[in-house]
Amino acid sequence: MNELAVLSKAMIQERKDILLSILGGFIAGIAGVALFSASGYLVSQTVFSPPLYTLIVLTSMVKLLGLLRAASRYGERLYSHRATFSMLSRLRTSFFAKLIPLTPGILNRNRSGDLLARIVGDVESLQNYFLRVAYPPIMVVMVFLATVLFISAFSFWIALLFVIGMLATAFVVPGIVLLGQRRIHGRVREQRAQLSTEVTEVLYGFRDLKVYGQLAQREQQLQQASATLAAEQQRAAGHLLRGQSMHALVTFLISWGVLALGAYLIMSGALAGVFLAMLVMASLTVFEEAAAMATLPAYKEDSEHAAKRLTETVQPTDVQSLRPGGALSLDQAVSLELSGVTFQYEGEWRPALKDVSLHISPGSKTAIVGPSGSGKSTIIELLLKLRTPTAGDIRLNDVSVMELEEKSIWEAANVVLQQSHFFRGTIRANLLLDEEEHSDEQLLDVLAKVQLPDKSLTDMVYEKGENLSDGEKQRLALARAMLRQGRLWLLDEPTSSLDYVTEQHIMKHLYAQTAQDTLILISHRLTGLEEMDRIVVMDQGKVVETGSYSELMEQKGYFYEMKKIERQMIGEAAV
């Protein structure tokens, strides 16, 4: 239940709407019971030929109750749904807030998209929690208690029977359903996830599987998994259906009990016969209000599962508990020192960086090159304190990053990540992410520097920059970095999608602006590295060699070999 604490908190914040919806539901429930009881009583009364006016009073009461019930049901629905949607919005906001300090740490390298989609889905599935899990028992208990109170005025024993019925429908039946529920649902989820992965795998590997003649076999596997899934789903649904039927049976049994007990009490003179029809009608109606209890276990299980995954996801790591106060100065170029740094992504069987030591002096220009997967980008993530090294120490301006406040590092750094993010909005809004003051002339000047003179500041950028080409995105990301005041430049393949000429133009402006600053440039292309003070060559998470361009070429080592291969490449220049 602990996982649902978040939900309970959100519910307390919506207490006004919740109270109103409970009130509405209560009135509706009571009105329904009263309505049918009254009509039962009405019909019974006629046997005694009462004066007409009592009948008119009774029937108009029946009608009024009917309208009251419909109206309060309306109120209940309105407020309960409003409460639900408000809670959902609160949950989204609070999860987003909790995720801010945790990214990108919680994101695995390969499956970030999955995880994020899951978070969205899980928050979405919590919407059933209030409406179908927390709310029905409150309602059932309240309406039952009121009915029992009313009934007890006529007969204690029948009231007792109602109490037994309430206990059976509110606790025993859902309890029985819940018993098998968890296991069955767990299996359904598992089967479903497995089928989904397998289908995805087949689609991704379609060409290879076809060439290897494996498709027929794969299809058979899929068909089998699909049949198993359908069978498991049928079992789960059957389980739920049994619960609903059990609920219906209990309702009937109680009504029957009321009838039998009533008959006995009337015979023995303990109850007036005129109330029998009323009591039977009341029992039939009051259990209808409890129908939601039968489906409660399924929703409870779902919401708990979702809530559990969410709380697990945003579990704060111990690293975050530290609140360092150190700040990185903006006044001077930054020196960097990595000593014995090792980093391993969670869930991977070998480190991305192995014992990397590197000194980068202030104001120097360093390029990091190496094949994909050699750990280049990881270095930038570690420098920005987006992730913390598994072992070793990183010092900026001779202060350990552990003692530096993240924000001050980000303020001091001008960063272009491999995947730059853009938002729906104008070019201007996307350039001014950091909310600093820049005049339009400055902005246009930067756009010209990154070879985007045709873009207007009011041009729209779609979600994720969908309407921009890769090259345009890279240029915009560079412009965004060039507008900042930091003295540390961390650029991760900032020009990989640009043609050679454009790249040269932009780099010229960039080098002019960064003359006094520390710059780290990650590149998988080996062109244009002559101007760098130093080139760091990485392979499989290790630094293989370092030196200036001419030094490395003279050494005829790893870099030289890579360069030789690159010179052989053809047909990718047209990108």
Next chain:
Amino acid sequence: MKRKSSLISQQMSSQRKNTALLAVISLALGAAILSQAGLLAEAVQRVFVERATFSSVIALLGLLLIVMVVRTLLSYGNGKVGLRMAATAKTNMRAAVLQDLTQASMPSTLRGQTGGKVSIALDAVDEADSYFSQYMPRMMEAAIIPILILIVTFTEHANTGFIMLFTAPFIPLFMILVGLKTKNKSEEKYAQLAEFSGTFLDSLQGLVTLKIFGRAHRQQQEIERSSLGYRDATMGILKIVFTNTFMLESIVMLSIGIVALELAIQLLVFKSMTFHTAFLVLLLVPEFYSLLKNTGTAFHSGRTSMGAIHKVEQMLEETAGKSEDLNSTEGAGTSDKIVEIDNMPPIMELDHLRFQYARDSFELKTGEITMGPGEHIAIVGKSGSGKTTLLHLIAGLLKPASGTVRVNGSPLSQFDENAWFKHVSYITQHPYIFAGTLAENIAIGAGGNITSAEIERAAEEAGLAALTAQLEHGLGTFVGEGGRGLSGGERQRLALARAFLKRPAIILFDEPTVGLDLHTERVLQRSIAKLAKTATMITVAHRLYTIQQADKILFMDNGVLVDAGRHDELLERLPQYAEMIDIERKRGEHHE
């Protein structure tokens, strides 16, 4: 509408037995409901009006109990039949989708997003569930039981029957009104919801950028604002729904009230009615209305289901139409496929191939090209010029719209697909790695029995030995889906190991464009050379070395195979080719 229901009717016709069973159970259920009300009324009549002794009603009460149990069992049975129908229908539909996906042609796998297809195979099919498990049983009940109730009410007390008959149509009417009013709006809402979820996801994915630029908290406020905006929009629609439901319930309540009033007047003023009849009618009326109301909810879920089924149908239709097209171009009348292919490596000929992915995309055109046994062919050209498409056509993964690929003089389409692929290896830049051990991933390269020694040898030849030596479980190490944990170079080497195990006569190779590690580069060059000794090799080439060594170079430009020949021949007679080589040379020299 006709087409929409075709998949449903197809499913329904295969489930006629179940449908009939539903009808029978519903009929029995109706009888049970009526008897329950009748017995209940009778019991109250005897106890209250006739003041009978308790022992005289015991039999009646016993009967009532039995009827109640039977009623529960019957509606349980109806639900069970529905579930069975749903399971069968889902299995059938998913089988069709899966078959469609696995037996699809290459172009259809390239088109559309993988995520969308997976979602159809899983979500859309699952959504179809409620049509069979909810909608069908409810509709059957609603079609039979209210009529039974009406008949009984008419025979018992016609006036109530009339009231019910007149008010009943209002219920579907209001249901339709609710549906009409909210349909467009709720579609809008779902679009909005999708967009909103998208924005949320978008913000999460961009969180790193937001953090670095110190904008995360502003985005948080943004999310809150748009989330509340979405709430208000939703509430707007829900209000309409709730208002209509309010009207609906008022009608039901008023109808019940009118029935009660009418009964009272009959009983009291005209004295033309027994208590038994009045109470029976009073018990039946709510059953009648709640059955009709249930139809509404069932109808709603049925419609959602039909939408999902329609999606599945669309996908099936789309590919069905596509494969018809392909079959017609695939040299008809070849019922007897040639199963064995002799003389490997074969002579391959391309004869005026034409291919187009879609009407508005570029068209691939070739002339007549012959590739001798064991020759090394390089396909070159700018990115997007159709190199990979040509490779797919040669491999038989795509069928040309016109023209033929001939193997040893016979059209490729006459060969049995599996027999042909037995001789082919296709090494891509992103080889497919499935969740399993390294050994299992290598073993996919050859069908039948392979010893672990053979796998080990293949791994060694592909340069994987150094990696496996590092691993605790060696070749038994488990790699995740998509080769998680393996570097790009290691994946390439794994693909090579598969080829070593298979020893193909034809190697199709898409040369990597981005920098692999040096070790992999060396392994690739050495191993490919070794493999290619006994095979025809066709490479999408990016390396000057490969191009210069090739026996024949196919130069592609904007989908057209412009010319074919040796390096020096093309350099001499094809200015575009010379230009391309020249640019590369200059690019290299520029940085010396």
